[in-house]
Amino acid sequence: MIYKFNVRDVRFPLAAGAGSDAVHQNPVYSYAVVQLRDDNGFTGTGLAFTLGEGTNLVCKAAEFYAEKLLKCDIEELMSHFGETFNHLSNEQQFRWLGPHKGVVHLALAAVTNACYDLWARKRGVPLWKLLIDLPPEQLVNTLDLSYLEDELTREHAIQLLNENKTSQHTRMSIIKAGYPGYDTSVGWFNYSDDDIKVNCRKAIDNGFSALKLKVGSPEPERDIRRAHLVRDIAGNDVKVMLDANQQWTLPQALFIGKKLLSMNPYWIEEPTHPDDIFAHQLLAKNLAPCKIALGEHVSNRILFKNYLQLETAGFIQVDALRVGGVSEFISISLLCRKYGIPVVPHVGDMGQLHQHLVLFNHISLNHEALFLEHIPHLKSHFEQPVVVQDGVYKTPMEAGSSCNFKEML
Amino acid sequence: MIYKFNVRDVRFPLAAGAGSDAVHQNPVYSYAVVQLRDDNGFTGTGLAFTLGEGTNLVCKAAEFYAEKLLKCDIEELMSHFGETFNHLSNEQQFRWLGPHKGVVHLALAAVTNACYDLWARKRGVPLWKLLIDLPPEQLVNTLDLSYLEDELTREHAIQLLNENKTSQHTRMSIIKAGYPGYDTSVGWFNYSDDDIKVNCRKAIDNGFSALKLKVGSPEPERDIRRAHLVRDIAGNDVKVMLDANQQWTLPQALFIGKKLLSMNPYWIEEPTHPDDIFAHQLLAKNLAPCKIALGEHVSNRILFKNYLQLETAGFIQVDALRVGGVSEFISISLLCRKYGIPVVPHVGDMGQLHQHLVLFNHISLNHEALFLEHIPHLKSHFEQPVVVQDGVYKTPMEAGSSCNFKEML
The missing domain is CATH 3.20.20.120 (Enolase-like C-terminal domain)
Known part of the structure; x- marks a missing residue:
């Protein structure tokens, strides 16, 4: 059961010139870091990336989402994570701030990534192995395919995974x-x-x-x-x-x-x-x-x-x-x-x-x-x-x- | 000269059912309210709208932008506001959080609106009158037309305004x-x-x-x-x-x-x-x-x-x-x-x-x-x-x- 979370604003200044591009002349590689603690002793860590200023805003928004995962069992949560993702990303007041973009969506990324990390740690496997070993139905249960109905239904997603499973x-x-x-x-x-x-x-x-x-x-x-x-x-x-x-x-x-x-x-x-x-x-x-x-x-x-x-x-x-x-x-x-x-x-x-x-x-x-x-x-x-x-x-x-x-x- | 600003998180619960729609069942009409104070005694007020949760994030982001307008004279600022808008919206670290969308852009809206309000108050006219009386070049100076070059150049914008001026x-x-x-x-x-x-x-x-x-x-x-x-x-x-x-x-x-x-x-x-x-x-x-x-x-x-x-x-x-x-x-x-x-x-x-x-x-x-x-x-x-x-x-x-x-x- 997830009994506690913490969110940290971590910033790393870079050597001169490193990371610079035409638009971002002086980036500070930074992260909103979400940690979900499980009462079995596991900690899941998830990141959202920023360039310095405003990382605190992403952290604050991540707290809003992480709070809603308290008391969840990670296996139970991931068995239908797609639904949870849908609910979180459409929280009816917070949603106005996006929807599904900007600060709130970066925050959701960090929280989501912490869930997958915790899941893999609890199973004792690298994330890549967890993902490739999941039965297609279970993998698709972790996805929110809403607003993709014209291109990718649940059935179609499972089919795509099954088609490629044989040659895996x-x-x-x-x-x-x-x-x-x-x-x-x-x-x-x-x-x-x-x-x-x-x-x-x-x-x-x-x-x-x-x-x-x-x-x-x-x-x-x-x-x-x-x-x-x-x-x-x-x-x-x-x-x-x-x-x-x-x-x-x-x-x-x-x-x-x-x-x-x-x-x-x-x-x-x-x-x-x-x-x-x-x-x-x-x-x-x-x-x-x-x-x-x-x-x-x-x-x-x-x-x-x-x-x-x-x-x-x-x-x-x-x-x-x-x-x-x-x-x-x-x-x-x-x-x-x-x-x-x-x-x-x-x-x-x-x-x-x-x-x-x-x-x-x-x-x-x-x-x-x-x-x-x-x-x-x-x-x-x-x-x-x-x-x-x-x-x-x-x-x-x-x-x-x-x-x-x-x-x- | 703008010598001070404040940003307030103001929320108004509604009567049962009011404001409800298919996605937002229980909205709380809320505002990030930016006030810019001028040392001539004028105050410009600008709003961004939210539905409750997260208004504080918009307020925090608005402080980031408002801070950059301190010591500006409002007439001088509005004489080339398009450039200022471009600089603010492309601030090279904060920009990552959008760009030009979500919490940071809502915040920029509130700050921008406070500038126009202050401008009109200082001139002692309703905003509609200020806008219709501005010479087209001056009006277009308040706009950031970047990334519209394929559809609307500065010259084209002035031309559109001039064309309609005669029948105004x-x-x-x-x-x-x-x-x-x-x-x-x-x-x-x-x-x-x-x-x-x-x-x-x-x-x-x-x-x-x-x-x-x-x-x-x-x-x-x-x-x-x-x-x-x-x-x-x-x-x-x-x-x-x-x-x-x-x-x-x-x-x-x-x-x-x-x-x-x-x-x-x-x-x-x-x-x-x-x-x-x-x-x-x-x-x-x-x-x-x-x-x-x-x-x-x-x-x-x-x-x-x-x-x-x-x-x-x-x-x-x-x-x-x-x-x-x-x-x-x-x-x-x-x-x-x-x-x-x-x-x-x-x-x-x-x-x-x-x-x-x-x-x-x-x-x-x-x-x-x-x-x-x-x-x-x-x-x-x-x-x-x-x-x-x-x-x-x-x-x-x-x-x-x-x-x-x-x-x-």
């Missing part, structure tokens, strides 16, 4: 091989050209075969110069992704995007405002065959449904710390499976939680094991930080979802 | 005649059939020629019965609008929506989830010629741009207490002008602020003076409550935007 064993080799990573930290926005060169060489030496560069400079020439600089060092066999972090207007994205095609980017990420679905549809058409990646600022399954329906994205970067936690992440992964669009999460969690979720997506949903973003800046703060060797995430074997901070033990 | 005097008669209202309070969700009958007769006796009924019952038969009941009392000359408050799934909305067409609704409002643009596009096609009304839960100008681009809505119900205040309300009204779609605000403010804004929309933008929602439940709490006589809003003549609560004087 053929994909288990990923556990030993590890899940490929890509390096986001070679080209933060405020890094100098020289830093980028050094970082690129190091990333490639460390076994990464995919790198990301931040673009969105006031002068397009800077973006173009730096993109070619990375391509020159990376060669043609390494994938290079470009990330504008929403900085461009639609006309700018069309203009600069086309110019950047000459260095053959693997994707162009967040070219403009994350609410502008129609702009992304136009960009997808105009920048083809280069694909658009998006999702780190898309709040919920309904918005992702629209992004898929309107054929805007070649890669979906849903983040379980932005949408309503593991539960909604899985719903969105099912939608992407239906549409045949790869899920390549944004890692607000620095990969700690998502290393579990991409294994589930690959093994149980037969999503391609493309690669998972890797950002190393907070490794010293996690109790069991991700292990990335030779460009590959080593599979976590500890119970839970790997989201404990040393500071909070 | 022909629409000034509305000041004396008053702006028509419609009565939302005849058919709250939890009112009995008998209550609805009595309320409808009273509304018509009081001069209203348009009424709204809440639908979205678990049994469609209840909706259909009540809708016909209202039509029977109202007759064919009174407009009757139906409001589902997002309760239906898309398949339900298609099914029940079509059945409700038999009573000839003037519009069907919020048929499904407010993030589901594509569902609204399908509904608009399938329920034609009946039109869809939406907007009370649409957070910002970019989303409204998409709703307009995808031809989803026959009526745009933007609320200046949901989007980023008066400034973004005007940007959205300009977009609607371009698309020829009427603006019929949702009145989270009980019409106090919007009575000014619809006058501006009609006089300066040549938007049709259709009608403004009227909800009477908080009249006793406002210092200068709206005056609705013979179904018509009497034009407010006091300086400012009419948003002071008696409790806060």
Whole structure:
């Protein structure tokens, strides 16, 4: 039984330049950390990610949700978590503050993630194993598929899981091989050209075969110069992704995007405002065959449904710390499976939680094991930080979802 | 110079049944109230509306924004308020919590509205008069048109205002005649059939020629019965609008929506989830010629741009207490002008602020003076409550935007 919870506002300043992008010049990687304590001695930890200011608001909202889980037995709760998620996310007064977006939804993510962590810890298994071993009906019981009726009913979700269940064993080799990573930290926005060169060489030496560069400079020439600089060092066999972090207007994205095609980017990420679905549809058409990646600022399954329906994205970067936690992440992964669009999460969690979720997506949903973003800046703060060797995430074997901070033990 | 601010969390419980809808069974009409104090003795008051729980979160976020306006001179601030709005709404850490939606954007609405109120009070004129008298360039200086470049540039906005300026005097008669209202309070969700009958007769006796009924019952038969009941009392000359408050799934909305067409609704409002643009596009096609009304839960100008681009809505119900205040309300009204779609605000403010804004929309933008929602439940709490006589809003003549609560004087 969950008898107690606590919520903490944890902030980690970064080294100069680290984490910077065209819009966020001085981020402080921060978390609303929810801990649910079970009277059997287990503690479930769940995170929501922020960039500093306002983390306290997310914490306050998380208390509102966590309070409602007191006295719940975790196994009983997870046997119908989809219903609970639906009730919490539609709490009739709090709902006005979203619905299903912004501070309240970030808070729900943290609480939801703590539930899944507690569940896995109590069962003594890593979250990825819990998820792949669940019978499809039980897994779908943890999802809230409301407002997806036109695309993904409960029956359809179970069918998708069953269809891929038979070949599941053929994909288990990923556990030993590890899940490929890509390096986001070679080209933060405020890094100098020289830093980028050094970082690129190091990333490639460390076994990464995919790198990301931040673009969105006031002068397009800077973006173009730096993109070619990375391509020159990376060669043609390494994938290079470009990330504008929403900085461009639609006309700018069309203009600069086309110019950047000459260095053959693997994707162009967040070219403009994350609410502008129609702009992304136009960009997808105009920048083809280069694909658009998006999702780190898309709040919920309904918005992702629209992004898929309107054929805007070649890669979906849903983040379980932005949408309503593991539960909604899985719903969105099912939608992407239906549409045949790869899920390549944004890692607000620095990969700690998502290393579990991409294994589930690959093994149980037969999503391609493309690669998972890797950002190393907070490794010293996690109790069991991700292990990335030779460009590959080593599979976590500890119970839970790997989201404990040393500071909070 | 603004030398001080305060932010208050004000909540008003309602009489049984009042304000209830299919999703919000027990709303507590509540406000984050921002007051900006000027060292000339003026106080500007701005509101954001909530339904109870979480108003404190909006207040806390409003403090973050209000703090940044200290030491500003209001005339100087409003001479380029669009830039300030852009900076505040994109504050690089806080932005992560939206962007431009949810708690942080509600908070920005309250602060923005306080600025416009202070501006009008200092000039000693009602807000509607300030707005219609501003030269187009100065008005557009108060707007942030970023991410609208594909539809509404600064030059285009000025042109729209100038085009309608020449005929402005022909629409000034509305000041004396008053702006028509419609009565939302005849058919709250939890009112009995008998209550609805009595309320409808009273509304018509009081001069209203348009009424709204809440639908979205678990049994469609209840909706259909009540809708016909209202039509029977109202007759064919009174407009009757139906409001589902997002309760239906898309398949339900298609099914029940079509059945409700038999009573000839003037519009069907919020048929499904407010993030589901594509569902609204399908509904608009399938329920034609009946039109869809939406907007009370649409957070910002970019989303409204998409709703307009995808031809989803026959009526745009933007609320200046949901989007980023008066400034973004005007940007959205300009977009609607371009698309020829009427603006019929949702009145989270009980019409106090919007009575000014619809006058501006009609006089300066040549938007049709259709009608403004009227909800009477908080009249006793406002210092200068709206005056609705013979179904018509009497034009407010006091300086400012009419948003002071008696409790806060």
